[in-house]
Amino acid sequence: MTATGLMLPRRVAAPLSVSRLAASAAAVDGGVMSNPEVLGWLDSRRREHAQRVERIPFAALRGWGFDERTGDLRHVSGRFFSVHGLRVRSDFGPVSAWSQPIIRQPEIGILGIALRDFDGVPHLLMQAKPEPGNVNGVQLSPTVQATKSNYLRVHGGSAVPYLDLFRRSEPGAVVSDVLQSEQGSWFLHKRNRNMIVEVGPEAEAGEDFAWLTLGQVNALLRQDNLVNMDARTVLSCLPDWRQDDTQRALHADREIRSWITRRRAEHEVEVVRIGLDQTVGWHRTAEEVAHERALHFKVVAVDVSSHRREVPAWSQPLLEPYGTGVVALFVRRVDGVPHALLRARAEPGFLNVVELGPTVQCAPENYAHLPVADQPPYLAEALARADGAGYDVVLSEEGGRFWHARSRYLIIEVESDFPALSDDFRWVTPCQLDELLRYNHHVNVQARTLVAALRAW
Incomplete structure (x- = not known):
């Protein structure tokens, strides 16, 4: 062949x-x-x-434009992806309601x-x-x-x-x-x-x-x-070649599955698609769609030329986050069996309300203005223990949609009696994670990175 x-x-x-x-x-x-x-x-x-990748104003985009009625940014073909607005109400996290741009690629x-x-x-x-x-x-x-x-x-x-x-x-x-x-x-x-x-x-x-x-x-x-x-x-998604003793897991498999179902049923996330021009707290200039307080991310445009890609030259929007994310997984041993502390995260773009994420997943800059009580759980602990992490690598997120999006991925071993703070957290063995990864939409993309890293740890 x-x-x-x-x-x-x-x-x-x-x-x-x-x-x-x-x-x-x-x-x-x-x-x-x-x-x-x-x-x-x-x-x-x-x-x-x-x-050659060059930042350009939106007006210089070839084949892309803002809809005159909604302000949505889309390709003339109606394919690839679009950027529109989303209005969100959620009981997850310190902010209960907001609006934002979001990428839609069905x-x-x-x-x-x-x-x-x-x-x-x-x-x-x-x-x-x-x-x-x-x-x-x-x-x-x-x-x-x-x-x-x-x-x-x-x-x-x-x-x-x-x-x-x-x-x-x-x-x-x-x-x-x-x-x-x-x-x-x-x-x-x-x-x-x-x-x-x-x-x-x-x-x-x-x-x-x-x-x-x-x-x-x-x-x-x-x-x-x-x-x-x-x-x-x-x-x-590869089968885990390192076997742990499922009989000594802190929680039985059926308990983990029931916990996920319960968090999906109990967390409330309401999303309504709106025009990009309707996103409160965001503004559009000639070169970016950005948050008024320079938080979260902004939408920018680039022009690209590469003689080795499927298309030699094109232009497109990209999402550019502020700051470097912190994505940390706490691991402890229970009767000699490793357990990872996963969080049931409710995010507006999830198809099934909740997926399992790492112990910590955030961009700290987005929370710096909030009181200590509203900081992400375990963030301070992760940063304090980062120098002793068994895995500490800066990795890029997807470069086809995001501009220089990077996160510091950490695996941190903690004491055997380290507690789970709330019902959104559970200790899960690698074998149980392996089973969950056989099914759709159970483990989020940041946690999947750490699963791959944990196997290489």
């Missing part, structure tokens, strides 16, 4: 087992490519994929990683992909990362390589196939099909792709701004 991946994958003989994944995770010194070769390949891709995209054995060791086909909002241009991405508009070629560009491995995969080759959400504060009901598919020797790596062991990818997860958000969410 050619590097475009147009042939169907051949079903490999052995099913993907925990022992096979463990062997791939243990192969930290390389497989098909040595570690120095991987770094050299990434450097060459960065040079080859150099992009299409379901595909985020997929191909998996293939080399000498009996599973390897992941990773892509070096540039995005206009990335702080460093190219980051390590899934085999396929495409919106429906992109893979249907609404933009008139070239075909997405390897797409048929996922759109026409044999059922027996599919390791994971689940709908997962994206940021519920920035997207309205956005979700993607997260897929992992086993392929055979007919699948070859093109020049922008490389076969890496899970151990190599896990090592790269410890480097700032290298493994992108879409790769992290798909990695979290």
